[in-house]
Amino acid sequence: MALQMKFDIPARPALGRGDFYVTHSNAVALGLVDTWPNWPNGKLVLVGPSGSGKTHLAHVWCAESGGRMIAAQDIRTDDVPNLADGPICVEDVEDIAGNTDAEEALFHLHNLVLANCHSMLLTATRAPSAWPIQLPDLASRMSGTTVAKLATPDDILLSAVLAKLFADRQIVPMADVIPYLVRWMPRSFEAAGQVVAHLDTEALGTPKGVTRSLARTALAELEFREETASD
Structure with missing residues (x-):
């Protein structure tokens, strides 16, 4: 028997526009992002669950607009003039709710960019109306921002996301693996990331790689399904 060597190769996410698969569940959001030169008041909030493609789409926007990207919690007031010298994407805005210094820094950045x-793109998991922002002036400016929503993925999009996640990890699963996962796993991008990461670990050194049997075991171990009968 040939020795199966284990190589823990890190994932390399592909974040180009050509890697962003479009279906009806994200087409509207993509369309709104694409109209960035004409955004009302020069800004847009991109909303979606964890792993829904917000960061990927933000990278696409930055590439097309020449913008930079920064996490909301990393903004410092002293950096605002430099950050406001071009288009900017601020990620995970809701994470700074209640952080007085961060809220004030974002408030000043928002005003100076516009x-x-x-243009300013902001990302979050929820719409601005659900952010517990404490600074009234910032809350009012965020609440007046157009929102683009990334919806729960349909079968086509979830299949494409799984294929991309496998490709990012240089994995070629058996042909029946992705259809099986789409049928039985939770319909979320976060779950897709967990499943692929788990399969990457479990498949290391196995002669057959990622098979349907391994996928079924992974879903059970991740408690993503209760069925134990053969399928």
Whole structure:
């Protein structure tokens, strides 16, 4: 028997526009992002669950607009003039709710970016109306921002996401693995990431790689399904 060597190769996410698979569940959001030169008031909030493609779409926008990307919690008031010198994407805005310094820094960045006639993209898991922002002026500015929503993935999109996640990890699963996962796993991008990461670990050194049997075991171990009968 040939020795199966284990190589823990890190995933390399592909974040180009050509890697962003479009279906009806994300087409509207993509369309809104694409109209960035004409956003009302120069800004847009991109909303979706964890792993829904927000960061991927943000990278696409930055590439097309020439913008930069920064996490909301990393903004410092002293950096605002430099950050506001072009289009900017601020990720995970809701994470700074209740952080006085971060809220004030974002408030000043928001105002200066728009005063400089640049565009601002913000990302979050929920719409601004659900953010517990404490700074009234920031809350009011966020509540007046157009929202683009990334919906729960349909079968086509979930299949494409799984294929991309496998490809990012340089894995070629057996042909029946992705259809099986789409049928039985939770319909979320976060779950897709967990499943593929788990399969990557479990398949290391196995002669057959990622098979349907291994996928079924992975779903059971992740408690993503209760069925134990053969399928």
